[in-house]
Amino acid sequence: MSVKENLKLVLDEIDKAKSRRAVDSGDVTLVAVTKNHGVDLMREAIDGGVTNIGENRVQEAAEKLAVLERGVTKHLIGHLQTNKVKQAVKLFDLIHSVDSENLVTAIDKAAGAIGKVQDVLIQVNLANEESKFGASIENLQNLFDTADTLKNIRVRGLMLIAPNYADVEFCRPLFRSMRRIFEQVGKTRQDFDFLSMGMTHDYIIAVEEGANIVRIGTAIFGERI
Ligand SMILES: *Cc1c(COP(=O)(O)O)cnc(C)c1O
DSSP, rough: OOHHHHHHHHHHHHHHHHOOSSSOOOEEEEEETHHHHHHHHHHHHHHHHHHHHESSSSSHHHHHHOOOOOEEEEEEEOOOOGGHHHHHHHHHEEEEESHHHHHHHHHHHHHHTTTOOOOEEEEEETOHHHHHHHHOOOHHHHHHHHHHHHHSEEEEEEEEOOOOSSSSGGGGGHHHHHHHHHHHHHOOOOOOEEEEEEOOTTHHHHHHHSSEEESSSSHOOOOOO
């Protein structure tokens, strides 16, 4: 199967999942995750209609995006170290993986230095997995409060990486409570409009439960080497 055929299948599944939603939670943006793949596959995806590209490492993204001749919206989905913040702010339109006050502060500073307001999502560790990055629910408000004192960072929503359960249905309650939290927080915030959840193994359930950004690699490009 070609990238274009895979893309069509994924977009079809997203549409079908949207139609199964209990409540209409709007459109879904597909972020095609090109990590560990070459620029040729990036180009193929863009030819197939992809307008949003996701990468998880700053250095790899910088190298590939430097030679990509076409404009795309660029997403950083992987963990961000403070020593890579400057480069990340130069490169990415949306950073999905902000989970500490240190990062919030560092991103604001780097964005201010280049006259940019950086859009970010707060990554939440909802299942409280020890091995995962992400802010705890208890720490969310602190992160919002810190970001609200700063001019060059704008929190646009939340991001979740669900645990890799053998039975993907176990993800559903997590996605559902994430949507609830997203709506609750959104009542008191402006420009808070993105809920990024769902990857190859769980995106259909994520969309059913109200994700409006999904991050998909394997289902589009095949297994990574
Ligand atoms: C790699 C990655 C994805 C895409 O994973 P697939 O299972 O290949 O769809 C999504 N989100 C994050 C944070 C990732 O690191």
